[in-house]
Amino acid sequence: MVEPDAHKFDTKSLHAGQRPDPSTGSRAVPIHQTTSYVFDSVDEAAALYNLEVGGHIYSRISNPTVAVLEERIAALEGGVGAVCTSSGMAAFHLAVATLLNTGDHIVSSQNLYGGSHNMMTFTMPRFGISTTFVDPHEPKSFLDAANENTKLFYAEVLGNPGIEVLDIEAIADAAHSIGVPLVVDATFATPYLIQPIEHGADVVIHSLTKFLGGHGIAIGGAVVDGGRFDWAASGKFPTLSEPYDGYHGIVFTDEFGPQALSMRARAEGLKDFGACMSPSNAFYLLQGIETLPLRMQKHVSNTHSVLDLLDKHDAVEWIRHPDHPSHPDHELAKRLYTKGSGAILSFGISGGREAGKKFIESVELASHLANVGDAKTLVIHPASTTHQQMSAEDLSTAGIGEDLVRISVGLEDPADICADLDRALKASQR
Amino acid sequence: MLINLADSYFSAANGGIDLKEMNENDPLVVLIHGAGMDRTVWFQQTRFLSHHGYRCFAVDLPAHGGTEGPPLETINEMADWISSVIERLGGPAHIVGHSMGSFIALATAANHPDSVLSATLIAVAEGMPVHPDLQTAADDNLPKGASFIAGWGHGPDQHLGGNPTPGLWMIGGATAVVENSKPGILSLDLSICSSYEETLQQAQSVKCPTTLILGSRDKMTPRRAAQPLIDALTNPTVVELEGVGHMSMTEAPKEVRQVLLDNFSNS
Numbered sequence: 001m002v003e004p005d006a007h008k009f010d011t012k013s014l015h016a017g018q019r020p021d022p023s024t025g026s027r028a029v030p031i032h033q034t035t036s037y038v039f040d041s042v043d044e045a046a047a048l049y050n051l052e053v054g055g056h057i058y059s060r061i062s063n064p065t066v067a068v069l070e071e072r073i074a075a076l077e078g079g080v081g082a083v084c085t086s087s088g089m090a091a092f093h094l095a096v097a098t099l100l101n102t103g104d105h106i107v108s109s110q111n112l113y114g115g116s117h118n119m120m121t122f123t124m125p126r127f128g129i130s131t132t133f134v135d136p137h138e139p140k141s142f143l144d145a146a147n148e149n150t151k152l153f154y155a156e157v158l159g160n161p162g163i164e165v166l167d168i169e170a171i172a173d174a175a176h177s178i179g180v181p182l183v184v185d186a187t188f189a190t191p192y193l194i195q196p197i198e199h200g201a202d203v204v205i206h207s208l209t210k211f212l213g214g215h216g217i218a219i220g221g222a223v224v225d226g227g228r229f230d231w232a233a234s235g236k237f238p239t240l241s242e243p244y245d246g247y248h249g250i251v252f253t254d255e256f257g258p259q260a261l262s263m264r265a266r267a268e269g270l271k272d273f274g275a276c277m278s279p280s281n282a283f284y285l286l287q288g289i290e291t292l293p294l295r296m297q298k299h300v301s302n303t304h305s306v307l308d309l310l311d312k313h314d315a316v317e318w319i320r321h322p323d324h325p326s327h328p329d330h331e332l333a334k335r336l337y338t339k340g341s342g343a344i345l346s347f348g349i350s351g352g353r354e355a356g357k358k359f360i361e362s363v364e365l366a367s368h369l370a371n372v373g374d375a376k377t378l379v380i381h382p383a384s385t386t387h388q389q390m391s392a393e394d395l396s397t398a399g400i401g402e403d404l405v406r407i408s409v410g411l412e413d414p415a416d417i418c419a420d421l422d423r424a425l426k427a428s429q430r
Numbered sequence: 431m432l433i434n435l436a437d438s439y440f441s442a443a444n445g446g447i448d449l450k451e452m453n454e455n456d457p458l459v460v461l462i463h464g465a466g467m468d469r470t471v472w473f474q475q476t477r478f479l480s481h482h483g484y485r486c487f488a489v490d491l492p493a494h495g496g497t498e499g500p501p502l503e504t505i506n507e508m509a510d511w512i513s514s515v516i517e518r519l520g521g522p523a524h525i526v527g528h529s530m531g532s533f534i535a536l537a538t539a540a541n542h543p544d545s546v547l548s549a550t551l552i553a554v555a556e557g558m559p560v561h562p563d564l565q566t567a568a569d570d571n572l573p574k575g576a577s578f579i580a581g582w583g584h585g586p587d588q589h590l591g592g593n594p595t596p597g598l599w600m601i602g603g604a605t606a607v608v609e610n611s612k613p614g615i616l617s618l619d620l621s622i623c624s625s626y627e628e629t630l631q632q633a634q635s636v637k638c639p640t641t642l643i644l645g646s647r648d649k650m651t652p653r654r655a656a657q658p659l660i661d662a663l664t665n666p667t668v669v670e671l672e673g674v675g676h677m678s679m680t681e682a683p684k685e686v687r688q689v690l691l692d693n694f695s696n697s
Contacts, residue, residue, distance in 0.1 A: 001563045004574060005581030005649075006601065007589055016599070017591035052445070052478040054595030054683065062596035071591040074599035080606045081598040227606030232496070243446065250446035254431060255477055257470025257495070258606035259598055266597060 010293045017071030031283045032064040065279040073222050076191040080227030081262035088207025090275035091221030098265045102128030105149040109136035111159030139174035158188035161346045161406045162399040165322050165329035172200030179234040188342045192296040197226040208285050210373025218284040220277050227258035300340030305414035315425040321345035343409040353402040355428040356381050362424035377410035441496030442487040443469045445480025452485050461488040464529030466608045466616030468495030474683030505626050509537035516545045526550040530623050540632035548697035552643040553676045555655035558623040568617040576608035585647035585675035633662035639697045641667040645674035
């Protein structure tokens, strides 16, 4: 059988979303540093404002540089479209705010980035949206927690910081069995390692700040619309399947079909909430994505070198990475992540909190900061930083002990990374 | 929206305008989708025409999109159905068909001349043979069938991107539309297309004005394959879109809108 006519992943990383600029011939994506766009006529302006035709109006809603990034991410994920936002958290908020209303309910994995956990635990309830947190390993736990107001299941494909591996297909099947979508955060994986839509996820959230950008110089997020969930048939999503007076009674599913979520998220969410991405940040993030395949290969191979070091080290009590045989999800990871399961790992340091502190303060090459997915190796102690707002009970439930140290393995020479970690580990035991 | 038709109903997009608010004096336009697709492939035209002086309806054929019911099994049956839709909506109508929909539009114009003001045929040819691997994938309800259509259906520029609607990935959108079709529908539609042999005969009996919109990079209905049909029609207008593949409505939406406006006003 012949193969479908489509560019491969590496080619899309470089080209998707952009044709060379027709007026200047510019090969690189130009930075369209403009707030607004001249209309050809009053009629064209009216048509743009009324969603009759596609095009740019104002850079809070769309921008040509940002649009290249949006198409590129959608292409890499196998979606129908994407909406970029000012941050990953803004992307998560945009997805929730586009789909849910007051009184609605989310069933979420308990193994999450602390910021997402915080938003669902403390912030969303102020707007009448509640969340039940569950163990992401069992589809039944999601179903048991669901009620008549549940509108989506949410999880990270690789959890934070324990790197729990989500069985995307199983949780998607559970979500679809009650007529709700599975929304996943795939920040730690990037589309190079897994494309969740292919496995049944309906919406993919990214913090582009991390591996997709890869350079640690620009904050950004994206909501990727899978285009496969039937919002109208579900009957649970009036924002998409019922007339919207904001655009003269438009029904997004009627007009835009599989692209309904993308269109509503932009036409309402970006327009009214305004968490848009700047064109300069889109440009920076595009530079990162051009080398995503090469970088992710190196991130993974360096991670395996670090795992080898930690595996043999006397100062290490345990290791958490799905590519390590001790990880509870190792077999699932081997099935889903054939190119490796990312470059974030955690380990337990002998000596607990004090040793952890000494380790963090002893690294010289690795940087101690609150980010992951940089080209440079990063270390952090989650219990005192990223997850500090969680109670002791929640920390325990999420598998975050006081001895846990998280590493985001960078692109330096693996010998240098390992030497630095080895030196700091030894220092931590003195 | 759902619109009643005899003892059933059909699904259509019309730009979100309440039927009661539509001006019955405005010309009627009916847009007909292709194999395995639905009304939403016209999203770049439907809402625009509905807000520019036309009663425009992009319809879902039976068993497609939001229209239930058993699928129709021949082009002529589909033409009869379109004729009944036009009557229900207060025709006659300007009809616009894409790919398989262009065969339906041609057959409607030939078999129901009183229903049709003009026929615009997008991505049309004398015949539409289907690649055996595509037919096999469709027969097996494989996602690859959708990937074949989306891949072959777009010109090279669209494989790079630059969608006029910001943030939408055109290849992904077409893939999703076909993947979302009901099981067996793509297979049936493709077999209907490949076995349809009445094009030239019907073209010779068409009396209304006709326009063909052809993409210069169309791999599925190549430009040269349309020539016998062009020769059989009486004074057709032929518009060739440079660099465009099989999906002109989404690949070159502005150009297609303008051709339609010109065509309607001249008919």
